Amino acid sequence: MELISSQNSPFECILFDLDDTLYDGEIGIHGFLKKNIEDFLSIKCKVSPEKAFSLRSEFFCSHGSSLAALLALGYDIHPDEYHSYVHGKLPYELIQPDTSLLHLLRSIHQTKILFTNSDREHAKKALMRLGIDENIFERIICFETLNPHLFSEDPLSPNMDQIVVLKPSPSAFHAAIRISGYDPHRMLFVDDSEKNVVAGKSLGLNTALVGKKVMKCEDADYLLEGIMNLREEVPEIWKMNNWSTTSVRA
Incomplete structure (x- = not known):
């Protein structure tokens, strides 16, 4: 019509x-999110914090997210487990x-x-x-x-x-x-x-x-x-x- x-x-x-x-992205939430993702990778992939830092960047480039990469690589991870860790620890009071x-x-x-x-x-x-x-x-x-x-x-x-x-x-x-x-x-x-x-x-x-x-x-x-x-x-x-x-x- x-x-x-x-x-x-x-x-x-x-x-x-x-x-x-x-x-506004400048409030700093994203920095905490990246750190939480790296901590999760360090635990799940059993790697050092330094390696987790590089993995996060590599996974983002190759799969669009660390969760997508982990699932593609065969890790037994439920999305709720991932999100509750990387988002659950965020300082929401910054918003x-x-x-x-x-x-x-x-x-x-x-x-x-x-x-x-x-x-x-x-x-x-x-x-x-x-x-x-x-x-x-x-x-x-x-x-x-x-x-x-x-x-x-x-x-x-x-x-x-x-x-x-x-x-x-x-x-x-x-x-x-x-x-x-x-x-x-x-x-x-x-x-x-x-x-x-x-x-x-x-x-x-x-x-x-x-x-x-x-x-x-x-x-x-x-x-x-x-x-x-x-x-x-x-x-x-x-x-x-x-x-x-x-x-x-x-």
């Missing part, structure tokens, strides 16, 4: 990343309530979906610390959403190429687009990772790259110093006065 006015927003759905996007962010999200009347590689428990804790009710999002797409096969009795299909599905994998974006029910060309994807933005753009999403160090990215339609620059840099979101009452999802 066509919209009745060219003044309407081009976006019907906004996909928001969580970590280092809805809160402070953000009423400005809350007001920003409330002002966006399109469908809002949280799209994160993190597990659901971490997402809930981070949102709680931010003072954001998770129900402000129509859906939370997280590790469990993207990897239901890892939580079933038959965890791996013999034809499955990827053991773990995460952004920037096309499979992760296909899942998010399918779950949203919207045409990707009518969606805006907001993330702090250039790799994720490039992947999203390749599948037709409109993209916004977040980060103070962001200078240029050909695949980003919008560059934001921080999430609070969204209204200034993407004012089209708030052009909502004349939606057709029968606008249809893809």
Whole structure:
């Protein structure tokens, strides 16, 4: 169904990343996360802290995450065990309530979906610390959403190429687009990772790259110093006065 006015927003759905996007990455959470991952690797792989440091980097480059690498290498690790260790030890108190962010999200009347590689428990804790009710999002797409096969009795299909599905994998974006029910060309994807933005753009999403160090990215339609620059840099979101009452999802 066509919209009745060219003044309407081009976006019907906004996909928001969580970590280092809805809160500033400079608060230091990521540093603690890396250390926790290295400690986990040191224990599970029985290696020195120095070797664990290099493994974390190698695993990220080769598999996208340490968990994905460990599972691919045949380690008997359940995702909940991994996440409870690497996220359970995080100093969540570093994430402070953000009423400005809350007001920003409330002002966006399109469908809002949280799209994160993190597990659901971490997402809930981070949102709680931010003072954001998770129900402000129509859906939370997280590790469990993207990897239901890892939580079933038959965890791996013999034809499955990827053991773990995460952004920037096309499979992760296909899942998010399918779950949203919207045409990707009518969606805006907001993330702090250039790799994720490039992947999203390749599948037709409109993209916004977040980060103070962001200078240029050909695949980003919008560059934001921080999430609070969204209204200034993407004012089209708030052009909502004349939606057709029968606008249809893809």
